[in-house]
Amino acid sequence: MISRVTHQTVQRSTLANLQVNLSRIADLQGRLSGGKVITKPSDDPAGTASALRLRGDLRVTQQYQRNADDGVGWLTTVDASLQASVTALRQVRNLVVQGASTGASGPVPRAAIAAELEGLRDALLEQANSTYLGRPVFAGTTSAGHAYEVTPGDPPTYEWLGHEAGSVQRRVGPATTVRADSDGRLAFGDGDDSVFALIDRIVAELRAEDGEVGHFLADIDVRMEKMLAELADVGARYKQLTAAQVATEEAMVGLKGQIAAIEDIDLAEALVELQSQEVAYQAALGATARVLQPSLLDFIR
Template sequence: MRVTQTMISNNMLRNLGSSYSKLDKYNEQLASGKKISRPSDDPVIAMKGIYYRSDVTQVEQYKRNLSEGYMWIESSDDALDKVTQSLQRMRELAVNGANETNSVSSRQALAAEIKQLITHVGSVANTQVGDKYIFNGLNTTQPPVNMTVNTAADGQISLTGTFPDGTTYNPFNVEVSRGVSVSVNTDPNNMFDQTTLDKLVALHNGLQTNNTTVINNGISDLDSILNNVLTARTKIGATENRIDMIDDRLGTQEIIANRIMSDNEDADIEKVITDLKTQESVHNAALGVGARIIQPSLLDFLR
């Protein structure tokens, strides 16, 4: 086959174009740090990348869910800690009021403080995380306690609008892993319901009316309510421990998922630099050879 100067020039230009394409590929990998810049570069890497990125995104979402769960748990525990302090203070006042040496006015002064503590317990029941009430199950937009303190002429009080007795408690679940949900709120029954708050009201009224029998019964009621609150706090602690373990596992999963995604997508920078320098040397050599090939002109052939 007869090889002409045009054929040599065309082949040389085609090979130079291919060399430029390789240089562009290595430059792009070096600049982006990725093996591919479009799915057509390697469909297998692109397809796997979709699944790996989905795994990373899921883990990141679960960690965000955990953050919300931590807020609910910590807020609930803090609220019940305030309730515990209030109940313990009420018990101190009740024990003091049960002493027979107290005068009527002294017991009424103790009743005045208990009245304030009852109001405080009602306000703690309406604790919010963001704009959600944490002690009202799934009904997070409505406060569980709308307490109104009614004072009679003799100083006794009554409550209206508190959390109804026997209200069905619907847990607020947070998905913390695939197919795994954790309840992060606390059952308000036996802590903020009408019966419980009425027991506190009875203690107040016993002090107000100087009735030691009611005061002693109120001490027993306070012990029972305190036990309910401590039981709820124990459950909160158990839930928090579980969330901690899930958080540790998600942290490990996130590291693994990111490593797998990196192995699939990220370019080996050392290898890319080596390939780029090699291709630059090959390209420069090709340019030098091409310059010598296309240098002769028609006059050179006529000499």
Template structure:
């Protein structure tokens, strides 16, 4: 049987080492309380730190999706409002044309109707050039400031038909634009041409021309309704995506909090227990480090 010899020096070294460990642990708990976090550096818990980094990246992604959805919602709201107004004024132009078909109407009265049609055309052109954050909503990805331009009384499309996509979820993109020609008609046969023709027919009293204008505007109105319905469907989709992004962000944030944040009541209890243990260790060490016989013989 081998008996190990324990010296006063060994007892002192072990006691001091345990005291230091206890003090270090108490310092860690105090740091958790002061910062409110159990993860203050990667070395605190490498595994949890790696998980927290992945969660934080996922949270940032969801926040970006939410911002994209908010921007897309702005585009779609502008489109919906503009298409609604355009549909109303085209309907008004048809009503004016219907009034002008009356053969008993005086030239002065037809002139008044034509003037109002001209005003409708001017207002509709301004609506077709509606912009959101400096970009024409019917112009696609064009760098220009207008979707439609007018030269010598003829309105033509100046943008492009490329989609304006917003990524609102992983692998999910939504086109938040509406093609100018799809909403207002192709060059040479658009709603502006039809309004011009109707105005001229009203001034000249051309009943056949007025009826042709009314028919053409009926098609323009239908086209605007279809375009607005498409905007409504995409609005619903982007609202759903925004809600999902917000819910996912909240869930990820809660998971991140569980990993990073300290449970304050539990941490306070741990600190009290550690303080008690440290005080007990100090008392025990004081007894171990009492003067030895050699000290008394000096």
């Protein structure tokens, strides 16, 4: 059966085809202006799903990098404090050697050494109470604003304010967590075992009439070994975090490249396609003008 084709049918069909061509041009122009192949999920459902998954991975990786950056900030502060503390403790040792020598047997030189040792004790205490972003780096997750609290007395007491299991951890990978703080007890000790209390005992001996300080050298060496061991451990963790920074940066570059491969438009290809569509549209306009031109009036003239 042959369907009857009227002039209106031809007109509607032709205009519909023109509208399709115009829609393709508008779509290409939208992609070019946005620089994206996918402007809505229906453009490429599979590509959209892949891009969403990759963007989720990118956000996680960016968080890992922020964690690594923060951890580096913590450990940089810890390292600087320990370096300064090691230098101060070496000065303490030198002064004790000087105080134990016969040349410093008088009360005046011994009092001068004692005063200098007290200054170094205060400097060590200041380093032990170092903070990063307002948080003490040698006391873990404590809510206190400092790692060591001093109770005045004769002698004064020194209390570490950290928590046994309250360390600062930074996750820098799916299965990698790095400690970003330091246990102050390992470097400075706690209570009577602290380096501060040790210096107080040395000062007391220097100010005593017949005080002997030479035997304190062994205690200083033990504390120095512990401080250096903690410094080495901090250095190893610092290297781990800087390696994580590099790894996360490389991972982000890779993920961004994969997202771009899915979403970003090929500019040259899109321009060629747009030009082809415009040529086709212009040709369709010309053909339509000729097809739709005849009417009943054209025949009765």
